[in-house]
Amino acid sequence: MTIEEQNRYMDLLNKKEFETINKQFASIGMIAKLGGILTKDKTESNDWKKRMLSAGLPGLDVPADWDQLNESEKENRLNNVINELSNK
Numbered sequence: 001m002t003i004e005e006q007n008r009y010m011d012l013l014n015k016k017e018f019e020t021i022n023k024q025f026a027s028i029g030m031i032a033k034l035g036g037i038l039t040k041d042k043t044e045s046n047d048w049k050k051r052m053l054s055a056g057l058p059g060l061d062v063p064a065d066w067d068q069l070n071e072s073e074k075e076n077r078l079n080n081v082i083n084e085l086s087n088k
Contacts, residue, residue, distance in 0.1 A: 025086075029083075029086040032056070042075060049082065053082070
């Protein structure tokens with residue numbers, strides 16, 4: 001995250017604006033879920049989800065061995081992140 005983004009979230013946290021933060025996270029999750037609809041296969045879907053999560057969560061740390069994981073494991077991990085974002 002940029003310093004500006006970090007400061008914006010810290011301001012929201014300090015003001016106890018948890019609902020605003022949760023809505024933003026849910027929106028990121030919703031956009032990432034579109035990968036399952038707008039793509040033609042699991043690989044494209046996983047690529048979409050990863051790209052959208054990385055764009056919405058600039059500090060997202062993807063494991064170093066990500067490219068060695070099979071598509072089912074990638075899907076599982078990405079869906080877990082999306083579910084966490086959506087359930088807040």
